[in-house]
């Protein structure tokens with residue numbers, strides 16, 4: 430048995446996921462949802478999807494009655510994740526949703542609640558949570574190889590191209606680099622240190638206000654403080670290419686990854702030597718592991734559920750608030766951030 434997945438949104442990342450899923454053992458594309466009939470035709474031919482399993486954005490609620498579909502993988506612009514997740518949940522299908530899972534914590538919480546109520550699983554497309562070198566560092570940290578972890582640095586950025594794309598439209602993106610690429614450092618700070626932040630500070634800079642309109646952040650530096658006393662210092666930007674580096678230091682050792690979250694191969698080393706796992710297409714591993722979570726109730730080492738996505742949204746909300754107010758934001762949301 431395998432997880433039968435309908436892909437929603439046939440854009441560039443969906444193409445990458447679909448290609449990678451051809452090597453999956455436990456997951457298979459059985460359905461397609463798109464607003465563009467010509468794309469549906471091409472994808473149907475390539476992935477052998479029958480007409481009865483193809484939908485558009487008006488009629489996809491009918492997947493409710495389609496026994497060929499277990500889950501929908503939502504790979505659309507960020508602001509659409511929330512309404513689409515609620516509709517998929519209402520249709521009784523599991524949801525796999527791309528990052529950022531929503532454009533703020535309020536929406537993310539509604540998604541978590543809706544999926545819980547509908548009795549379906551909600552997973553977020555955190556592909557790094559299944560990447561072998563990343564998991565090696567997490568295992569070493571748990572074993573105490575770095576001693577007491579005290580510092581994380583996350584640098585996430587690339588130069589955004591076409592200014593007319595949805596990523597540059599706040600109504601569809603919910604923000605700029607932070608929502609798109611900075612989230613990798615937000616998320617990475619948490620899984621590399623293995624703690625949830627207590628406070629957030631952040632500063633924004635804009636070198637090109639023509640290109641980056643209000644509501645679209647170009648560059649944000651942010652800092653987290655953790656209960657153990659560890660701190661994180663991170664940069665999110667749409668203004669530099671090849672910025673993709675994680676660094677973790679404890680009182681006894683270090684881990685350095687560069688690239689740390691790109692499509693791979695992931696490279697890096699610790700004080701003990703080079704990271705050595707061979708490259709496997711991230712999305713292939715991700716979708717097989719997610720099938721295991723949904724079909725067999727497997728528990729991943731680093732969670733990828735809605736609550737996990739929600740924690741990042743709470744932190745991104747706090748980062749934007751810190752930028753706006755210039756204040757240190759204390760996180761006092763016990764329901765959302767259990768220690």
Ligand code: NAD
Pocket residue numbers: 438439440441442443464504505506507509527528529554555556595601609
């Ligand atoms: P894209 O623009 O290439 O694709 C988006 C798709 O959504 C297009 O096919 C578009 O037609 C469709 N769409 C549906 N309704 C739309 C609307 N109202 N306006 C605009 N487009 C609409 O974008 P992408 O790079 O594939 O990103 C899609 C999602 O995947 C984003 O949430 C992004 O953050 C995420 N993503 C994740 C990763 C990762 O590594 N996990 C990588 C890239 C993108």
